[in-house]
Amino acid sequence: MRSERNRSPLGLKIAAAAGLAFMHVPILLIFLYAFTTEEKSYQFPPPGLTTQWFAVAWNRPDVWAALTLSVKVASIATAVALVLGTLCAAAVSQTRFFGRETISLLVILPIALPGIITGIALRSAFSMAEIPFSFWTIVLGHATFCIVVVYNNAVARFRRISGSLIEASMDLGADGFQTFRYIILPNIGTALLAGGMLAFALSFDEVIVTTFTAGQQSTLPIWMLEELIRPRQRPVTNVVAMIVVLVTFLPILGAYYLTRDGDQIAGAGK
Amino acid sequence: MTAVTENIVLPDRRGPAGRLSDFFWKHPHVLLTVLLAPPLLWLGVVYVGSLFALLLQSFFSIDDFSGLINYEFTFATYRQLLSETNLDIILRTVSMAAIVTIASALIAFPIAYYAARYAQGKWKVLFYLGVMLPLWSSYLVKIYAWKLILAKEGIVTWFLGKLHLQWLLDAWLSLPVVGGNSLSVSYTGTFIVFVYVWLPFMILPIQAALERVPGNLIEASSDLGGTPAQTFRHVLFPLALPGIVAGSIFTFSLTLGDYIIPQIIGSSRLFIGQAVYAQQGTAGNIPLAAAFTVVPIVIMGAYLFVAKRMGAFDAL
Numbered sequence: 001m002r003s004e005r006n007r008s009p010l011g012l013k014i015a016a017a018a019g020l021a022f023m024h025v026p027i028l029l030i031f032l033y034a035f036t037t038e039e040k041s042y043q044f045p046p047p048g049l050t051t052q053w054f055a056v057a058w059n060r061p062d063v064w065a066a067l068t069l070s071v072k073v074a075s076i077a078t079a080v081a082l083v084l085g086t087l088c089a090a091a092v093s094q095t096r097f098f099g100r101e102t103i104s105l106l107v108i109l110p111i112a113l114p115g116i117i118t119g120i121a122l123r124s125a126f127s128m129a130e131i132p133f134s135f136w137t138i139v140l141g142h143a144t145f146c147i148v149v150v151y152n153n154a155v156a157r158f159r160r161i162s163g164s165l166i167e168a169s170m171d172l173g174a175d176g177f178q179t180f181r182y183i184i185l186p187n188i189g190t191a192l193l194a195g196g197m198l199a200f201a202l203s204f205d206e207v208i209v210t211t212f213t214a215g216q217q218s219t220l221p222i223w224m225l226e227e228l229i230r231p232r233q234r235p236v237t238n239v240v241a242m243i244v245v246l247v248t249f250l251p252i253l254g255a256y257y258l259t260r261d262g263d264q265i266a267g268a269g270k
Numbered sequence: 271m272t273a274v275t276e277n278i279v280l281p282d283r284r285g286p287a288g289r290l291s292d293f294f295w296k297h298p299h300v301l302l303t304v305l306l307a308p309p310l311l312w313l314g315v316v317y318v319g320s321l322f323a324l325l326l327q328s329f330f331s332i333d334d335f336s337g338l339i340n341y342e343f344t345f346a347t348y349r350q351l352l353s354e355t356n357l358d359i360i361l362r363t364v365s366m367a368a369i370v371t372i373a374s375a376l377i378a379f380p381i382a383y384y385a386a387r388y389a390q391g392k393w394k395v396l397f398y399l400g401v402m403l404p405l406w407s408s409y410l411v412k413i414y415a416w417k418l419i420l421a422k423e424g425i426v427t428w429f430l431g432k433l434h435l436q437w438l439l440d441a442w443l444s445l446p447v448v449g450g451n452s453l454s455v456s457y458t459g460t461f462i463v464f465v466y467v468w469l470p471f472m473i474l475p476i477q478a479a480l481e482r483v484p485g486n487l488i489e490a491s492s493d494l495g496g497t498p499a500q501t502f503r504h505v506l507f508p509l510a511l512p513g514i515v516a517g518s519i520f521t522f523s524l525t526l527g528d529y530i531i532p533q534i535i536g537s538s539r540l541f542i543g544q545a546v547y548a549q550q551g552t553a554g555n556i557p558l559a560a561a562f563t564v565v566p567i568v569i570m571g572a573y574l575f576v577a578k579r580m581g582a583f584d585a586l
Binding site for chain 2: 008009012013015016019020022023024026027029030033041042043044045083084085087088090091095097103106107109110112113114115116117118120121122123124125128140143144147170175176177198201205207208221224225228229237241244245248249252253256
């Protein structure tokens, strides 16, 4: 009976496997192309394999500048999103008040609306307020849509903390700050870490909002976008693409392992 | 009575932190305000304020001679939006969004169903990460990968050449509308990349909806003599529908607003996102760009309204 239930139809198996292959083969190809000796075209199969492009990419100052900017922006945007997202999650999950639903909507809005709308809205607001584009305008845009990832993770975890735990702490004489430090923080710590990692990955990869808020500076995705529109050095782009894939995989795997025992695993809603 | 109560209640805490803590405990609304003020200021003032500023601009118009924005309330920009070329752009984007949504639902369903019903233990983790990693890997890298694949000298051409099916690709590319010089400059290419990039957004909600379908419901259906096709049509599909609608919110909305994919892989005909980008950038016509962004907002607003009615939000 049980084996009967667990045997899947062959057609379904093939369709599911083909779907997964469709999702992964293109990413694997990036790895292959990072080693190709062909410089001018996207020829397949590669005429030969070499590791020289890694050295070339390593010595490119523009790649390093873009990478540094991306890491800086992502770190600060993540820090801001962590604070604002946690505050929001604490308020929404610990209390009942008028307009609670609206707040969830407000938090999700920057990611639910197409990125181009967020981008152009911020850009026109900056120009109206006569704020020049800078590092901080990029951070502002990124933090806005990173709040939601932290918020989602924190809210899911707050729901699992039983209220009596907090009451017990208060009954035993701890004040609100001690309760936060010794009861709430250890409980939500991994959720925040996971949310922060996802926010970092989201910001590190963002390009649409950034094109509107960046002015002359280029983050790594902007650098890649320029290479995509006007390819100058394809082999370097191949190498950078491969590194970007590796850099984003680590936080995702980390966030998964931090939250896998929970009722809601981090990352399910990008 | 009061004396007893006073004995039960602990004395007030000392120190500024203690007093603050007591104050918050006695006035939970103040605590709530303190918690909510920073995020609300950020999102409510900075973000929603920017959105309103944008919407406001769509009611201004651009002066044809000076090219400056004329700050007078007018519907002229919306009239311009409804001109034939612009309607063409809107129609093209919406139909692309619709077929992308249908295709991703078709590809996503078997993966979601297998993961929800048959995959167990290690396989479940594998399926989960198998969806999660492509979801989170870089958007630009994914597009770049398809540029490599669809290029004239790329892997698709090579693969079809090996199978002696080159003629099939040539025949497809010679078709009107969907064809082009090579796959990377055709609507077919744009379509494939859209489906690829948004597919994980479709799989996850469908899987979430299917996880909630009890297995014995399927068994009951077949015990009662339903063929697999009948079971799918009358039991599985209606129960998965909220998940599909939830996924379609993402695929639809993301396709409506994207301007990078059609720019890099596609013909030169514009999509809404590209029109917005061109209007605000090179053309300098912010009012028209703003009016263009109203289109996806209105479409998604209507879409979300219907989706909510169908219970799609429970599957998110």
